[in-house]
Amino acid sequence: MDIKERIIEKASRLFQQYGIKNVSMDEIASSLGISKRTIYENFKDKEDILLSALLRFKQERDKHFIALLGQSPNVVDVFIKIIEEHQHMPICNVRFFEDIQKYYPRAAKLIREHVETNNNYLRDFLRQGIKEGYIREDLDVNVAAFLVEETTYTYIRASYLEKPPFSFQDLFYTMMINFVRGILTGKGIRIIDAYLEQQRTGK
């Protein structure tokens, strides 16, 4: 991996863990064992690293999603795989999103663009599921795609709860399983319920 890639990867991880404001260029440099000057030879400023990180994340996500589509026998299976993957991902610090909204307008704009592209993918994906008979044909795909977007905000608001009566993992899991079961037809629900049963009994 070249130095530019290494900086992006390390910075992403630090940003997600501590937020963006909280991470200095010095810390990024020292945690990579390089000089700050090397960072500035590759990036104009912190927002520049952030923008590269967001683009890289988007590219990887798209690539991964396309691979998932190729591997999965049906849309329900794609949802299940995404839910499973998220359960093992580290939780992103809510400050990451807050800092972007407050201090990094170019990053906020980029995220809005990404959300819009994702929304288009998602709508196509839902339509495919409807055609295949796994998703209810009376589903309003525009509303459904908006509800998926909303899950990020739900996560942000949960992080403001003084004493949340659940973990973020539980929140994500229940929210996603519920969403998916809500949009599926009987044929689709049979698949996800078989999966849930398997999880519960550990078989």
Next chain:
Amino acid sequence: MDIKERIIEKASRLFQQYGIKNVSMDEIASSLGISKRTIYENFKDKEDILLSALLRFKQERDKHFIALLGQSPNVVDVFIKIIEEHQHMPICNVRFFEDIQKYYPRAAKLIREHVETNNNYLRDFLRQGIKEGYIREDLDVNVAAFLVEETTYTYIRASYLEKPPFSFQDLFYTMMINFVRGILTGKGIRIIDAYLEQQRTGK
């Protein structure tokens, strides 16, 4: 209806329609054909009317919910009736919620208390549904109750969309139908899907 009740009812309607800041004591008085003095004989200020309106709304909602529970053969039926009722309700102006958060701390506190009580009712109601076999026994009721609370914020954020590709009625309907289908067992889904089929075919 005595004058106090009439003031509360008229003010509630105006607040929901235009927000709270936008409605003056003069407007409340003139739309009731009474003097501003009469209002001040009954209420200290606008927030005082607002607090009375919130309490009244809460009482009516609780009374109505208890009546629904008594009339309905099962929890699925209660959800369907609530969804149906909301479809015919006027949409509340998003400023109503925003004004409360920004300018009326006592009202915001009261709403938080009401949300908490509702949350407790809702959890009991979900547990009852689990016991009756209509709601999945592996459902995390704490997360589910939080997701219901969240629907208000989803509505608020939808109102910020520049060109929403759906109406608020569609948003509410899809969001609620999806939520309910998501938490139900096969036995519960058969009831709601029969209802949806009936709606679709108009029979």
